[in-house]
Amino acid sequence: MEAGSRRLSAAVWDLAIPARRQPGVAMAGFRGRAPAQLALQLVPYPAVTVFIEFGDGVLIDDSGTHRTGGGIVGLTPGAVTAVGRDVDCLQIRLSPVLARAVFGAGDPTGVLPLDAVWGRDAERLCARLYIAASWDERFAIATTELARRREAGPAMDPEVAAAWHWMAHSHGQVRIERIADELGWSRKRLWSRFGTQIGLPPKRAAQLIRFDDAAHRLATGTAPVEVADACGYADQSHLHRDARLFAGMTPAGVAAAPWLDVDPVAWR
DSSP states (O other): OEEEEEEETTEEEEEEEOSSOOTTEEEEEEEEEEEEEEEEEOOOOSSEEEEEESSSOEEEOTTOOEEESEEEEOSSOOSOEEEEEEEEEEEEEEOHHHHHHHHSSSOOOSEEOTHHHHTHHHHHHHHHHHHOSSHHHHHHHHHHHHHHHHHHSOOOOHHHHHHHHHHHHTTTOSOHHHHHHHHTOOHHHHHHHHHHHHSSOHHHHHHHHHHHHHHHHHHTTOOHHHHHHHTTOSSHHHHHHHHHHHHSSOHHHHHTOHHHHHHHHHHO
């Protein structure tokens, strides 16, 4: 296990990540302590994210629904805020290719409680994770559970998986028509199969991947005009529109987002 600590405003975050990363999976353990309650708006990411909370953290979605104990956050969940003072959270990010097998379907809509997808198995899993003696033990338990569900879950068309990986490797800067041509599929077939199995249309998925690249560049202090150029946006206003679309913020707001201040440590 690798560990680190980072101060965010008045809060101190202790972070742990597994020594070895499994393909399509990124895990991290977050422990945050603050003198007063913190509210961090999540910045969308091209993965399905599972939060399992052992402290007082709460997820609040754009409908105002409060979810204690964590939840599953889809690719485009809307405005989601994590609130808490004594946070103790296991966070698992799954590639949509893997998430289909693990959850038995494409992208979950919005924010769902874990038991809405895994039923009573979710309660048993959370109980085991809660009493685990270390982050390493929690990572091992979660890895075993994911592997079991992946084996039993539905397979994804290899062409759809290839399309996603192509988008990811190009940081969303690839034309959908080119992917369809390379796969030997019609644009209509790719649109249909990709949307059903990933949960987003191909164009929106590529937009999200490109925005994620832009968000992390913005978080390093790179000027929006330079980010827009590097990420293949037509101009700075195009970047502004995508920042509003996915994060509900301006590029300057994304650059200053506290969530991304923690993110590079856990997901480097």
